Amino acid sequence: MTVDVEDYFQVSAFAGRVKREDWDTIPCRVERNMDVILQMFADHGVCATFFTLGWIAERYPDLIRRILAEGHELASHGFEHLRVSEQAPEAFRADVRRTKEILEDIGGVPVVGYRAASFSIGRESLWAFDVLAQEGYAYSSSVYPIRHDHYGMPEASRFAFHPCEHKDIVEVPISTLSLFDRNFPCGGGGYFRLLPYSYSRWALRRIGKRDGKPSVFFFHPWEIDPEQPRFDRIPVKTRFRHYINLGSMERRLRALLADFSWDRMDRVFLRPPQA
Numbered sequence: 087m088t089v090d091v092e093d094y095f096q097v098s099a100f101a102g103r104v105k106r107e108d109w110d111t112i113p114c115r116v117e118r119n120m121d122v123i124l125q126m127f128a129d130h131g132v133c134a135t136f137f138t139l140g141w142i143a144e145r146y147p148d149l150i151r152r153i154l155a156e157g158h159e160l161a162s163h164g165f166e167h168l169r170v171s172e173q174a175p176e177a178f179r180a181d182v183r184r185t186k187e188i189l190e191d192i193g194g195v196p197v198v199g200y201r202a203a204s205f206s207i208g209r210e211s212l213w214a215f216d217v218l219a220q221e222g223y224a225y226s227s228s229v230y231p232i233r234h235d236h237y238g239m240p241e242a243s244r245f246a247f248h249p250c251e252h253k254d255i256v257e258v259p260i261s262t263l264s265l266f267d268r269n270f271p272c273g274g275g276g277y278f279r280l281l282p283y284s285y286s287r288w289a290l291r292r293i294g295k296r297d298g299k300p301s302v303f304f305f306h307p308w309e310i311d312p313e314q315p316r317f318d319r320i321p322v323k324t325r326f327r328h329y330i331n332l333g334s335m336e337r338r339l340r341a342l343l344a345d346f347s348w349d350r351m352d353r354v355f356l357r358p359p360q361a
Protein backbone atom coordinates (compact mmCIF):
# COMPACT_ATOMS: atom_id res chain seq x y z
CA MET A 87 0.00 0.00 0.00
CA THR A 88 1.49 3.33 -1.01
CA VAL A 89 0.63 7.02 -0.69
CA ASP A 90 2.21 9.76 -2.81
CA VAL A 91 2.47 12.64 -0.35
CA GLU A 92 1.82 15.82 -2.31
CA ASP A 93 -0.88 18.48 -2.14
CA TYR A 94 -3.84 19.09 -4.46
CA PHE A 95 -2.13 21.98 -6.29
CA GLN A 96 1.10 20.04 -6.97
CA VAL A 97 -0.28 17.39 -9.32
CA SER A 98 1.29 17.24 -12.78
CA ALA A 99 -2.07 17.74 -14.47
CA PHE A 100 -2.33 21.24 -12.94
CA ALA A 101 1.27 22.21 -13.75
CA GLY A 102 0.14 24.49 -16.59
CA ARG A 103 -2.30 26.29 -14.29
CA VAL A 104 -0.38 26.53 -10.98
CA LYS A 105 3.21 27.80 -11.03
CA ARG A 106 5.77 26.25 -8.67
CA GLU A 107 6.81 29.69 -7.43
CA ASP A 108 3.21 30.24 -6.25
CA TRP A 109 3.02 27.04 -4.20
CA ASP A 110 3.92 28.85 -0.96
CA THR A 111 0.95 31.22 -1.39
CA ILE A 112 -1.68 28.47 -1.71
CA PRO A 113 -3.38 27.03 1.40
CA CYS A 114 -2.13 23.48 2.09
CA ARG A 115 -4.50 20.63 2.93
CA VAL A 116 -1.92 17.87 3.23
CA GLU A 117 -1.69 17.82 7.05
CA ARG A 118 -5.44 17.59 7.48
CA ASN A 119 -5.70 14.87 4.85
CA MET A 120 -2.78 12.91 6.27
CA ASP A 121 -4.54 12.93 9.68
CA VAL A 122 -7.44 11.09 8.04
CA ILE A 123 -5.17 8.65 6.20
CA LEU A 124 -3.00 7.80 9.21
CA GLN A 125 -6.12 7.24 11.30
CA MET A 126 -7.58 5.01 8.60
CA PHE A 127 -4.39 2.91 8.44
CA ALA A 128 -4.28 2.68 12.25
CA ASP A 129 -7.92 1.53 12.34
CA HIS A 130 -7.13 -1.29 9.92
CA GLY A 131 -3.69 -2.14 11.35
CA VAL A 132 -2.03 -1.40 8.00
CA CYS A 133 1.57 -0.22 7.48
CA ALA A 134 2.25 1.55 4.19
CA THR A 135 4.98 3.35 2.23
CA PHE A 136 4.73 7.14 1.92
CA PHE A 137 6.53 8.52 -1.17
CA THR A 138 6.96 12.09 0.00
CA LEU A 139 7.99 15.30 -1.78
CA GLY A 140 11.04 17.03 -0.31
CA TRP A 141 9.02 20.26 -0.56
CA ILE A 142 6.37 18.84 1.79
CA ALA A 143 8.95 17.34 4.19
CA GLU A 144 10.74 20.70 4.60
CA ARG A 145 7.50 22.43 5.52
CA TYR A 146 5.92 19.66 7.63
CA PRO A 147 8.75 17.87 9.48
CA ASP A 148 6.37 16.76 12.24
CA LEU A 149 4.33 14.93 9.63
CA ILE A 150 7.45 13.00 8.58
CA ARG A 151 8.21 12.03 12.16
CA ARG A 152 4.60 10.94 12.67
CA ILE A 153 4.66 8.71 9.58
CA LEU A 154 7.71 6.93 11.02
CA ALA A 155 6.46 6.81 14.61
CA GLU A 156 3.37 4.97 13.39
CA GLY A 157 5.46 2.24 11.78
CA HIS A 158 5.26 3.28 8.13
CA GLU A 159 8.05 3.45 5.55
CA LEU A 160 9.33 6.86 4.44
CA ALA A 161 10.34 7.07 0.76
CA SER A 162 11.12 9.74 -1.83
CA HIS A 163 8.83 11.31 -4.45
CA GLY A 164 11.50 13.82 -5.57
CA PHE A 165 11.71 17.41 -4.36
CA GLU A 166 9.02 19.28 -6.26
CA HIS A 167 7.19 16.88 -8.54
CA LEU A 168 9.21 17.33 -11.71
CA ARG A 169 8.76 14.53 -14.22
CA VAL A 170 11.95 12.57 -14.91
CA SER A 171 11.48 13.40 -18.59
CA GLU A 172 11.70 17.12 -17.72
CA GLN A 173 15.16 16.74 -16.15
CA ALA A 174 18.64 16.17 -17.53
CA PRO A 175 20.47 13.29 -15.83
CA GLU A 176 22.62 15.56 -13.64
CA ALA A 177 19.63 17.63 -12.52
CA PHE A 178 17.77 14.42 -11.74
CA ARG A 179 20.74 13.18 -9.71
CA ALA A 180 20.82 16.41 -7.69
CA ASP A 181 17.06 16.17 -7.08
CA VAL A 182 17.02 12.58 -5.82
CA ARG A 183 20.14 13.17 -3.70
CA ARG A 184 18.73 16.34 -2.12
CA THR A 185 15.34 14.75 -1.39
CA LYS A 186 16.93 11.66 0.18
CA GLU A 187 19.07 13.92 2.41
CA ILE A 188 16.09 16.04 3.50
CA LEU A 189 13.97 13.00 4.35
CA GLU A 190 16.81 11.20 6.15
CA ASP A 191 17.79 14.32 8.13
CA ILE A 192 14.25 14.81 9.39
CA GLY A 193 13.35 11.15 9.83
CA GLY A 194 16.68 9.79 11.05
CA VAL A 195 16.21 6.58 9.03
CA PRO A 196 17.63 5.42 5.67
CA VAL A 197 15.39 6.16 2.67
CA VAL A 198 15.73 3.47 -0.02
CA GLY A 199 12.53 3.79 -2.08
CA TYR A 200 11.73 6.23 -4.90
CA ARG A 201 8.69 6.97 -7.02
CA ALA A 202 8.95 9.30 -10.01
CA ALA A 203 6.35 12.07 -10.40
CA SER A 204 3.56 10.81 -12.69
CA PHE A 205 5.29 7.43 -13.20
CA SER A 206 7.61 9.27 -15.54
CA ILE A 207 10.39 6.74 -16.00
CA GLY A 208 9.81 5.63 -19.58
CA ARG A 209 11.80 4.04 -22.38
CA GLU A 210 13.58 7.38 -23.02
CA SER A 211 14.73 7.72 -19.41
CA LEU A 212 15.97 4.28 -18.38
CA TRP A 213 19.24 6.00 -17.35
CA ALA A 214 17.31 7.16 -14.28
CA PHE A 215 17.58 3.67 -12.76
CA ASP A 216 21.39 3.83 -12.87
CA VAL A 217 21.32 7.21 -11.16
CA LEU A 218 18.95 5.95 -8.46
CA ALA A 219 21.13 2.91 -7.78
CA GLN A 220 24.28 5.08 -7.60
CA GLU A 221 22.53 7.44 -5.17
CA GLY A 222 21.71 4.61 -2.77
CA TYR A 223 18.13 3.78 -3.64
CA ALA A 224 17.33 0.05 -3.43
CA TYR A 225 14.01 0.12 -5.26
CA SER A 226 11.83 2.26 -7.48
CA SER A 227 8.09 2.11 -8.10
CA SER A 228 7.95 4.45 -11.07
CA VAL A 229 6.47 2.46 -13.94
CA TYR A 230 2.78 1.98 -14.72
CA PRO A 231 2.71 -0.62 -17.53
CA ILE A 232 -0.41 0.78 -19.26
CA ARG A 233 -1.30 2.99 -22.20
CA HIS A 234 -2.19 6.46 -20.89
CA ASP A 235 -1.92 9.92 -22.41
CA HIS A 236 0.30 11.28 -19.60
CA TYR A 237 2.34 8.27 -18.48
CA GLY A 238 2.86 4.56 -18.85
CA MET A 239 5.27 2.05 -20.38
CA PRO A 240 2.88 -0.64 -21.65
CA GLU A 241 5.65 -3.01 -22.73
CA ALA A 242 7.32 -3.07 -19.29
CA SER A 243 7.08 -6.09 -17.03
CA ARG A 244 3.94 -6.14 -14.86
CA PHE A 245 5.91 -7.38 -11.86
CA ALA A 246 9.14 -6.54 -10.02
CA PHE A 247 12.18 -6.60 -12.31
CA HIS A 248 15.84 -5.54 -12.37
CA PRO A 249 16.11 -2.65 -14.84
CA CYS A 250 19.92 -2.43 -14.76
CA GLU A 251 22.48 -5.07 -15.56
CA HIS A 252 24.19 -4.67 -12.20
CA LYS A 253 20.97 -5.74 -10.42
CA ASP A 254 21.33 -3.49 -7.41
CA ILE A 255 18.00 -1.78 -7.90
CA VAL A 256 14.58 -3.33 -8.40
CA GLU A 257 11.63 -1.67 -10.14
CA VAL A 258 8.23 -2.59 -8.71
CA PRO A 259 5.54 -1.44 -11.15
CA ILE A 260 2.01 -0.34 -10.19
CA SER A 261 -0.38 -3.27 -10.50
CA THR A 262 -2.22 -3.94 -13.73
CA LEU A 263 -4.73 -6.52 -14.85
CA SER A 264 -3.73 -8.51 -17.92
CA LEU A 265 -6.77 -9.21 -20.09
CA PHE A 266 -7.08 -9.86 -23.85
CA ASP A 267 -3.36 -9.12 -24.34
CA ARG A 268 -3.71 -5.71 -22.79
CA ASN A 269 -2.88 -4.28 -19.39
CA PHE A 270 -5.62 -2.43 -17.53
CA PRO A 271 -4.99 -0.19 -14.54
CA CYS A 272 -6.02 -1.60 -11.19
CA GLY A 273 -3.41 -0.15 -8.83
CA GLY A 274 -4.86 3.33 -8.31
CA GLY A 275 -5.65 6.49 -10.27
CA GLY A 276 -8.88 8.14 -11.38
CA TYR A 277 -10.40 4.82 -12.48
CA PHE A 278 -10.45 3.64 -8.82
CA ARG A 279 -12.86 6.47 -8.02
CA LEU A 280 -14.74 6.16 -11.31
CA LEU A 281 -15.51 2.42 -11.54
CA PRO A 282 -17.40 0.41 -8.92
CA TYR A 283 -15.16 -0.80 -6.10
CA SER A 284 -16.04 -4.41 -7.01
CA TYR A 285 -13.93 -4.09 -10.19
CA SER A 286 -10.82 -3.23 -8.15
CA ARG A 287 -11.45 -6.03 -5.69
CA TRP A 288 -11.94 -8.56 -8.50
CA ALA A 289 -8.82 -7.37 -10.36
CA LEU A 290 -6.53 -7.42 -7.32
CA ARG A 291 -7.81 -10.85 -6.26
CA ARG A 292 -7.16 -12.14 -9.75
CA ILE A 293 -3.54 -10.94 -9.62
CA GLY A 294 -3.06 -12.80 -6.34
CA LYS A 295 -4.66 -16.00 -7.65
CA ARG A 296 -3.60 -16.17 -11.31
CA ASP A 297 -0.23 -14.46 -11.13
CA GLY A 298 0.57 -15.40 -7.54
CA LYS A 299 2.02 -11.92 -6.93
CA PRO A 300 1.43 -9.12 -4.44
CA SER A 301 -0.20 -5.95 -5.79
CA VAL A 302 0.98 -2.35 -5.56
CA PHE A 303 -1.71 0.27 -4.98
CA PHE A 304 -1.27 4.05 -4.77
CA PHE A 305 -3.37 7.09 -3.90
CA HIS A 306 -2.85 10.72 -2.87
CA PRO A 307 -3.93 12.72 0.22
CA TRP A 308 -6.01 15.09 -1.96
CA GLU A 309 -8.10 12.18 -3.26
CA ILE A 310 -9.90 11.85 0.08
CA ASP A 311 -10.65 15.59 0.28
CA PRO A 312 -13.86 16.74 -1.42
CA GLU A 313 -13.51 20.13 0.35
CA GLN A 314 -10.24 21.07 -1.39
CA PRO A 315 -10.23 24.49 -3.09
CA ARG A 316 -11.11 24.15 -6.80
CA PHE A 317 -9.19 25.76 -9.61
CA ASP A 318 -10.92 27.46 -12.50
CA ARG A 319 -9.63 27.37 -16.10
CA ILE A 320 -8.80 23.63 -15.94
CA PRO A 321 -9.40 21.54 -19.09
CA VAL A 322 -12.56 19.40 -18.88
CA LYS A 323 -10.76 16.04 -18.96
CA THR A 324 -8.30 17.07 -16.25
CA ARG A 325 -11.10 18.43 -14.10
CA PHE A 326 -13.11 15.22 -14.48
CA ARG A 327 -10.15 13.00 -13.57
CA HIS A 328 -9.15 15.06 -10.56
CA TYR A 329 -12.54 15.72 -8.99
CA ILE A 330 -14.56 12.57 -9.81
CA ASN A 331 -16.02 10.84 -6.72
CA LEU A 332 -13.66 12.37 -4.15
CA GLY A 333 -16.47 11.99 -1.62
CA SER A 334 -16.55 8.20 -1.92
CA MET A 335 -12.79 7.65 -1.77
CA GLU A 336 -12.44 7.14 1.98
CA ARG A 337 -15.20 4.51 1.97
CA ARG A 338 -13.58 2.72 -0.98
CA LEU A 339 -10.16 2.79 0.64
CA ARG A 340 -11.51 1.38 3.88
CA ALA A 341 -13.04 -1.50 1.91
CA LEU A 342 -9.69 -2.08 0.18
CA LEU A 343 -7.86 -2.07 3.52
CA ALA A 344 -10.35 -4.56 4.97
CA ASP A 345 -10.50 -6.92 1.96
CA PHE A 346 -6.73 -7.49 1.54
CA SER A 347 -3.65 -7.59 3.74
CA TRP A 348 -1.24 -4.74 3.05
CA ASP A 349 2.28 -3.81 4.10
CA ARG A 350 5.21 -1.45 3.38
CA MET A 351 7.02 -1.78 0.05
CA ASP A 352 10.39 -2.52 1.67
CA ARG A 353 8.96 -5.45 3.63
CA VAL A 354 7.13 -6.95 0.67
CA PHE A 355 9.70 -6.47 -2.09
CA LEU A 356 13.19 -6.19 -0.58
CA ARG A 357 14.80 -9.38 0.65
CA PRO A 358 16.42 -9.23 4.07
CA PRO A 359 20.25 -9.05 3.77
CA GLN A 360 20.78 -12.65 4.95
CA ALA A 361 18.24 -14.22 2.58
Ligand SMILES: [Zn+2]
Pocket residue numbers: 090092163167202203204
Ligand atom coordinates in the same frame (compact mmCIF):
# COMPACT_ATOMS: atom_id res chain seq x y z
ZN1 LIG B 1 2.93 12.52 -7.49
